Amino acid sequence: MLPIIETRPRHPFAAVMALALLGGCTAAGGVDRPASASTAQCDTQSIDSRPGRIWWKEQSWRYASDADATAAYQAIATGSDPWPNWFTPSQQDLAVGTRFQMALGKGQPETSPGGFGTFDNIESVRDVRVHLAVEYAWKPDIDRVVTYEVIKTLPVKIGPIGPQADPHGCAWLPGRWSQLQMMVPSANRIDYLKVVAVRPIE
Structure with a gap:
């Protein structure tokens, strides 16, 4: 050859x-x-x-x-584009009963979820940094994972996680896991969700 x-x-x-x-x-x-x-x-x-x-x-x-x-x-x-540069997400609806996970930081109540979740299983803070591409400045003190369940049809964008270059530690965060972006105002997100489980990570 x-x-x-x-x-x-x-x-x-x-x-x-x-x-x-x-x-x-x-x-x-x-x-x-x-x-x-x-x-x-x-x-x-x-x-x-x-x-x-x-x-x-x-x-x-x-x-x-x-x-x-x-x-x-x-x-x-x-920039801070949450999607890879080769992917353009389209909006769709998550059905009632759909579950996903989200990493939360210290002081962030489970009743105040962020805008993004994942269908992958988060086992460590390293997962959050590397596979979810969450920069340190965005969530410096990640301490737990919440599993949410959709209780009202939830408009979202779904796709792979785009990479980020993090000045903290001069780190490359490749992303690549699944993500959903909730297309509802932050104050109303919990109206579409219920907390199923909370567990610590480190």
Whole structure:
């Protein structure tokens, strides 16, 4: 079998990226390393940041040029789009009886749910960061998971979770689990739901 030859131009800082990747980080998603003085000022908008290098290795092949790939990454790093850039959600209704989970932070009552839930099983705070792509600034003290059940037809958008570049710990949060976005005002969300179970996570 003939070898596959890469014909696309390499990133101009490929050597730097390779050395940085070999130099050291942790598991996929990069959330295991605590924030330090060197990462506290992480410029996540730079393609040469740690999140940028991880994204480049995984996703740059999708783009015809380095410039297009860099622009796509920077759009992720500068925004907070909850969906992947290749996906456009459509609105639908969750039927009565449908259950989903949501991670809550300290001080957030179960009767005041956030806007997003998942059909995947949340087992740890790491799941919330890596697979649900919840940045530290959004929920710094996650301590429990709530299972909700729909009691009144609930308008939602459903799809995969888009990635985020988190300045805290200079982390790349890939997302990719399922998510639903409730399309009702925050003050009215609990009118559509009932709490089925609450359990701690760490």
